Amino acid sequence: MLNARFHPAIAELPAATWDALGGGASPFVSHAFLHALERTGCIRPDWGWQAHHLALYEDERLVAAAPLYLKGNSHGEFVFDWSWAGAWERAGGTYYPKLLNAVPYSPVPGPRLLAGQGARAPQLRQALVRAIHAETRRLGLSSAHANFLEPQDLVAFGGEWLARSDVQFHWHNRGYRDFDDFLATLKAKKRKNIRQERAHVQASGPEILMRDGASLEPDDWRQIHALYAATFDAKGNHAALTPAFFAALGELGEQVQVACAIEGRRIEAMALFLQDDSTLYGRYWGSRIELPGLHFELCYYRGIEHAIARGLRRFEPGAQGEHKLARGFVPVRTHSRHYLAHPQFRQAVREALVHEAHAIDDYVTALDAHAPYAGTCP
Structure with a gap:
């Protein structure tokens, strides 16, 4: 019963x-x-x-x-x-x-x-x-x-x-060896545009690293939350997730990944992901700097690279966004x-x-x- x-x-x-x-x-x-x-x-x-x-x-x-x-x-x-x-x-x-x-x-x-x-x-x-x-x-x-x-x-x-x-836009791993192997499957114009975007970011200065939750210090989490909150504020939305919640994410260890653009000890931009055994999930983004292509680099390209390196089958970067189609994501x-x-x-x-x-x-x-x-x- x-x-x-x-x-x-x-x-x-x-x-x-x-x-x-x-x-x-x-x-x-x-x-x-x-x-x-x-x-x-x-x-x-x-x-x-x-x-x-x-x-x-x-x-x-x-x-x-x-x-x-x-x-x-x-x-x-x-x-x-x-x-x-x-x-x-x-x-x-x-x-x-x-x-x-x-x-x-x-x-x-x-x-x-x-x-x-x-x-x-x-x-x-x-x-x-x-x-x-x-x-x-x-x-x-x-x-x-x-x-x-x-x-x-x-x-x-x-x-x-x-x-x-x-409809959302998801990326699927077809057994790619690396990012170039993925690019080779795209139409020539899409492939060229992505390479140009990545080259521009690479030449612009910030060091970009993928960090797992456990490796981030309390001050890192404070910076990451501030970037998240600023993005919501700029769009006139309410940032419902608290600094304490972001700090708690560190307790999830490798289930949490953050792509960081760093200058000195300061995180200038970030994209936050969660993952399980098969899928990477893009969640939040924020930036203090205006750099063309940085959003795509952190939110999409670094996520695709991470998924390939970890052998994940799918990357779900979040809701909405037809611009994802040109970057290898397909409607689901x-x-x-x-x-x-x-x-x-x-x-x-x-x-x-x-x-x-x-x-x-x-x-x-x-x-x-x-x-x-x-x-x-x-």
């Missing part, structure tokens, strides 16, 4: 069991990463985040779990439902709070229904979805959402859950699922999503026409 419970802090759940259920497949759903967000002040009700983690127990043994949050807004999700919220509130409803099955501030596909790898895993994932659905109804919420889902999780969301997709679908409690509202959104899906299909077709590779796209 499965018993669903909801926890206001991930610290209430055993780290080893949580990580075993997640299969160690993604640093973003690791207990350490999610706990770091909570204990360093990044998850706060006044910022629209309240932990409400779902755990399924069998005879008091944790057998499945899901990172779950009560959301008071739609910030930090990267699957945009502002128009849905506005429509529902204009109709006299209350859209927030809602339930969200996702990783805060992280548009990274990965496991969301943590059920291990055993024969019961599909049934446990379905039980998690039923529990999310039941909790939405119990609390009288407008909706529940699950973002950046993997295929194994998608099948658990059926019936009343609405399907939605979007991302997937989310959405339950809207009111039947008529759900039907209206379902119809809108049909039109949105056609637009996404057309967009991907247009992107494919501009593929950067000389041969078959990876």
Whole structure:
């Protein structure tokens, strides 16, 4: 008999069991990463985040779990439902709070229904979805959402859950020996442009190093956070991740990588990545200096070099950015699922999503026409 419970802090759940259920497949759903967000002040009700983690127990043994949050807004999700919220509130409803099955501030596909790898895993994932659905109804919420889902999780969301997709740009390792081997697969113009960009940065002065989290000192992390925060401030956005969270990233060791442009002891620019056994994930960038091509060098080219050197299969540099196409990244679908409690509202959104899906299909077709590779796209 499965018993669903909801926890206001991930610290209430055993780290080893949580990580075993997640299969160690993604640093973003690791207990350490999610706990770091909570204990360093990044998850706060006044910022629209309240932990409400779902755990399924069998005879008091944790057998499945899901990172779950009560959301008071739609910030930090990267699957945009502002128009849905506005429509529902204009109709006299209350859209927030809602339930969200996702990783805060992280548009990274990965496991969301943590059920291990055993024969019961599909049934446990379905039980998690039923529990999310039941909790939405119990609390009288407008909706529940699950973002950046993997295929194994998608099948658990059926019936009343609405399907939605979007596009990111990912790089795939086809067994390249080095960066030049990768360049050789690109169209001549793309290859020439990348070489020119890299040569300009190399001739401009800063030393560029890839550092792992454990090798960075507290002052390094303070500088890295300041660069991250300045980037958000310059764009008029809220830098939700705290200095304490960045310092906590160092505890993840080699799972964290930072490409640094250094002059003296000062980090002038940085790009921060996380990685697992198969994938490198680009997360944040910041710079004190104006240097053409530096953003591409740190955020993309150093990441590709690192992925090749480590034998990683994929590099996901983050959300959005058609300019990535010219640098060897190709369009990839991302997937989310959405339950809207009111039947008529759900039907209206379902119809809108049909039109949105056609637009996404057309967009991907247009992107494919501009593929950067000389041969078959990876």
